[in-house]
Amino acid sequence: MNRYYYYSFLYVLLINIMMFVPNILIQNRFTGGVSSMLLAIPFGTMLVLVFSSSMTKFPGKAVPEILYERYPRWFVTPVMWVLASIYLLGSIIVLVAFSVVINRFYNPDTSSTIVLYLLIAACIYCATRTTLSLLFILEMLIIINAPLVVFVLGKALFTSDLDWDAMHTVANYVTVKPNLDSFAAATYIFSGYLNLSILNRALPPNFRLKHRWIIPLVGTLAMFTSVFIPIGFHGTEGVDEYLFIWSITADSMKMEFGFIERVLFLYLILYLNLTLLFTTFGWHKAMEFLKSTSKSYKPELDADKTPILNWVICGSFGLLTIIYSIVVDEKQNYNIAGKWLVIRFFTEVISAIWIFWLAYRVRSKSKSKSKINVKEQTESK
Amino acid sequence: MINRILTMFAEAKDLITKRLRNDDTYIEIAYIDSLCDESKISEAIFVPFSRNQKPFQEIVEFSSEFKPVHEMTEWTSSLLRGYVLVHINGKYYSYDASRNIRIETQTTQVESSIQGPQLALTEDLKDGLNLIRNRYPEPSLAVEERTLGTVSKTRIAILFDNRKVNSKVLKNVQKKLLEINSDMLHSAGEVVRELVGNRKQLFPTTLISERPDRISNSIAQGKIVILMHGSMFGIILPVTFFDLMNSMDDQYEGFWMSRTLLIMRYFSVLLTVTLPAMYISIVSYNPELFRVQLAFSIAGSRSAVPYPSFIEVLVMLFMIEMLVEASVRLPRYIGSTGTTVGGLILGQAAQQAGLVSSIMIIVTSVVAITNFVIPNNAMAFAIRFLKYPLILLAVFYGITGVCIGMFIYFVYLSSIRSFGVPYFRLHGKLTRSAEGDLGQVSST
Numbered sequence: 001m002n003r004y005y006y007y008s009f010l011y012v013l014l015i016n017i018m019m020f021v022p023n024i025l026i027q028n029r030f031t032g033g034v035s036s037m038l039l040a041i042p043f044g045t046m047l048v049l050v051f052s053s054s055m056t057k058f059p060g061k062a063v064p065e066i067l068y069e070r071y072p073r074w075f076v077t078p079v080m081w082v083l084a085s086i087y088l089l090g091s092i093i094v095l096v097a098f099s100v101v102i103n104r105f106y107n108p109d110t111s112s113t114i115v116l117y118l119l120i121a122a123c124i125y126c127a128t129r130t131t132l133s134l135l136f137i138l139e140m141l142i143i144i145n146a147p148l149v150v151f152v153l154g155k156a157l158f159t160s161d162l163d164w165d166a167m168h169t170v171a172n173y174v175t176v177k178p179n180l181d182s183f184a185a186a187t188y189i190f191s192g193y194l195n196l197s198i199l200n201r202a203l204p205p206n207f208r209l210k211h212r213w214i215i216p217l218v219g220t221l222a223m224f225t226s227v228f229i230p231i232g233f234h235g236t237e238g239v240d241e242y243l244f245i246w247s248i249t250a251d252s253m254k255m256e257f258g259f260i261e262r263v264l265f266l267y268l269i270l271y272l273n274l275t276l277l278f279t280t281f282g283w284h285k286a287m288e289f290l291k292s293t294s295k296s297y298k299p300e301l302d303a304d305k306t307p308i309l310n311w312v313i314c315g316s317f318g319l320l321t322i323i324y325s326i327v328v329d330e331k332q333n334y335n336i337a338g339k340w341l342v343i344r345f346f347t348e349v350i351s352a353i354w355i356f357w358l359a360y361r362v363r364s365k366s367k368s369k370s371k372i373n374v375k376e377q378t379e380s381k
Numbered sequence: 382m383i384n385r386i387l388t389m390f391a392e393a394k395d396l397i398t399k400r401l402r403n404d405d406t407y408i409e410i411a412y413i414d415s416l417c418d419e420s421k422i423s424e425a426i427f428v429p430f431s432r433n434q435k436p437f438q439e440i441v442e443f444s445s446e447f448k449p450v451h452e453m454t455e456w457t458s459s460l461l462r463g464y465v466l467v468h469i470n471g472k473y474y475s476y477d478a479s480r481n482i483r484i485e486t487q488t489t490q491v492e493s494s495i496q497g498p499q500l501a502l503t504e505d506l507k508d509g510l511n512l513i514r515n516r517y518p519e520p521s522l523a524v525e526e527r528t529l530g531t532v533s534k535t536r537i538a539i540l541f542d543n544r545k546v547n548s549k550v551l552k553n554v555q556k557k558l559l560e561i562n563s564d565m566l567h568s569a570g571e572v573v574r575e576l577v578g579n580r581k582q583l584f585p586t587t588l589i590s591e592r593p594d595r596i597s598n599s600i601a602q603g604k605i606v607i608l609m610h611g612s613m614f615g616i617i618l619p620v621t622f623f624d625l626m627n628s629m630d631d632q633y634e635g636f637w638m639s640r641t642l643l644i645m646r647y648f649s650v651l652l653t654v655t656l657p658a659m660y661i662s663i664v665s666y667n668p669e670l671f672r673v674q675l676a677f678s679i680a681g682s683r684s685a686v687p688y689p690s691f692i693e694v695l696v697m698l699f700m701i702e703m704l705v706e707a708s709v710r711l712p713r714y715i716g717s718t719g720t721t722v723g724g725l726i727l728g729q730a731a732q733q734a735g736l737v738s739s740i741m742i743i744v745t746s747v748v749a750i751t752n753f754v755i756p757n758n759a760m761a762f763a764i765r766f767l768k769y770p771l772i773l774l775a776v777f778y779g780i781t782g783v784c785i786g787m788f789i790y791f792v793y794l795s796s797i798r799s800f801g802v803p804y805f806r807l808h809g810k811l812t813r814s815a816e817g818d819l820g821q822v823s824s825t
Contacts (some may be wrong), residue, residue, distance in 0.1 A: 001819055025493045107666060118778055122785045136795040136806045202819045261672040271783045340739050
């Protein structure tokens with residue numbers, strides 16, 4: 001079942017564009033962005049491996065179950081609230097950003113709030129589904145969208161408009177000291193592993209993470225393409241001027257053959273799917289965290305009937321999104337995304353270390369147990 | 382016995398009761414004339430009884446065709462199935478003399494295949510079992526018989542391979558069969574509706590098939606098959622979306638072309654669902670999506686059309702749906718007239734009159750033809766419906782709406798379970814390896 005793990009890794013990796021990760025890195029391109037990226041690769045990979053291999057010590061258990069089993073309720077419940085709100089905020093940022101993108105590039109005549117309402121309605125429906133159904137959707141959509149990703153990337157890499165010199169120039173700033181903002185943003189590329197905190201329920205008990213080399217490889221590739229391709233298209237200075245940098249970059253490409261001329265449309269369809277997927281998963285995770293705080297909660301992977309609680313929670317998420325979109329404008333959304341990335345970075349590190357410690361204790365316990373068993377056996381002999 | 386039977390039944394002319402006596406025995410028989418084959422009765426009962434070469438009681442006791450009846454409650458039900466009741470020396474026996482009227486042609490009509498077997502199930506349960514037993518000669522094939530419907534008392538048989546069947550699914554199906562509480566059940570479709578329970582389910586979660594080869598293949602895959610007396614169709618369950626998109630020919634023909642056809646089939650599903658909606662959203666929202674020349678030619682062909690694109694689409698779709706609907710129900714002789722008239726009106730006149738654009742005619746015909754590609758009838762109906770909500774979304778949101786609608790369809794498909802089995806799940810090689818499957822820990 002490794003593929004499901006990698007799918008969930010992949011969609012988060014691709015959504016980094018809607019999360020303004022390239023913007024933050026591009027802003028810091030002369031002030032430590034490149035070195036932060038380089039540093040983020042080993043660090044991010046390490047987090048992924050530590051967290052994932054620790055989670056396999058708890059087969060079939062998600063983070064709420066693991067924590068509630070070991071700590072008192074009053075201590076864990078606030079933690080769940082914090083985790084839920086971080087996931088919720090992340091999805092809201094992406095959703096609001098994308099509704100603005102649609103308004104800018106697709107339907108300039110429709111207001112972005114109307115589009116946002118439809119997106120919210122879709123996400124409410126999708127996030128209330130069961131965890132198992134979401135995994136199937138994930139697989140389907142990744143497989144459907146993978147050709148689009150490959151196409152847009154290939155188009156970008158092989159066009160003659162790409163200015164490799166500009167990229168060289170920016171890459172030469174590798175010696176500048178890294179800073180926290182860009183480092184946190186760059187590690188976001190690897191943050192798909194956190195899906196395991198809920199999806200671990202679905203994974204089989206004998207799950208072992210194979211093909212670990214994929215993680216640094218794909219992460220590096222995604223990070224560098226999402227930052228350097230816009231630089232290649234718009235030049236070292238011009239790249240700074242756009243908020244939705246990748247939409248503009250996709251619009252700089254042209255398809256000579258076929259019905260559609262502008263790559264932008266393919267790109268937008270792709271990111272519409274990814275945004276919906278990301279928000280669905282984000283809300284689903286937040287919902288599961290919130291549900292776990294109730295005493296009578298039983299984790300259910302594939303319930304026959306959708307509980308009304310799901311609708312209530314996701315409905316209120318939708319309401320929060322609407323309020324957010326009214327209160328916050330585009331610029332603020334961008335700034336909040338930057339702060340969110342930093343906060344998320346710290347929670348990620350803390351939770352990875354925490355779960356690692358718990359897994360370590362479990363392992364040492366089982367080891368000491370087996371030692372005792374061996375002793376008993378030898379004594380009985 | 383006869384007096385009791387006469388009190389049980391309403392006055393019926395075809396209920397025959399006789400008291401017979403020969404040299405040493407006295408018997409009473411009862412049967413319903415219209416359900417029985419008289420020659421069978423005289424061969425088995427009247428002739429040996431009157432000749433009396435052997436005591437009739439011995440014949441009855443030795444022959445396996447006479448089955449002892451122990452309960453009085455069984456009398457009516459066996460009489461109503463075309464059995465003859467025999468009362469001899471205080472014991473009761475039933476003899477099957479039923480006469481079934483059925484269509485004799487056994488070639489496939491609904492799911493035709495080019496070079497596959499041409500034999501179809503018949504309306505007789507026994508023949509159906511015979512066909513499947515012949516194709517699946519395994520001792521592990523289990524056959525359970527039941528009756529469904531409080532009035533119609535339709536006999537059904539549940540077939541599955543004992544070793545391969547998923548016991549969870551089997552229990553689920555058996556439970557649901559017991560829960561069926563309906564008077565009359567005549568077609569496989571009714572049984573399916575009762576089984577699935579959710580009346581508003583859009584996609585079929587069972588496969589109704591008339592092909593014995595398909596049924597035996599499914600049994601070999603561990604699926605459960607329900608055969609019905611009086612229906613030419615068997616019900617296969619649980620099925621996935623991909624089973625319903627498969628035709629039998631895919632397994633009989635060469636690898637490359639059948640795979641290519643399969644891919645084209647999925648592509649045509651995509652077309653039939655999205656094309657009308659895409660037409661609306663491209664013409665009315667994003668004409669710049671297409672390259673300039675194409676955008677111009679679409680706009681040019683629409684120049685004579687006085688109303689917005691969605692009215693055009695709705696008019697044309699209404700026409701084509703009516704055409705399809707009419708040609709299904711019409712007798713063969715008139716059918717061709719209908720299609721010619723409809724085709725001419727849709728194809729030429731409507732466009733020349735400036736009611737619709739010529740591109741719209743292409744869109745309509747593509748939508749209709751691609752829908753016919755879907756091999757399963759129930760699936761084709763479900764997919765035929767899918768385009769309408771998308772049209773609504775396209776009217777208000779353009780391409781964004783269509784994409785979001787498609788996303789919701791995918792989510793809906795993934796959340797369907799066919800008797801507990803995921804409906805829309807890709808099975809890669811990984812699932813078959815030693816590695817565990819999803820959801821093992823919580824289900825146990």
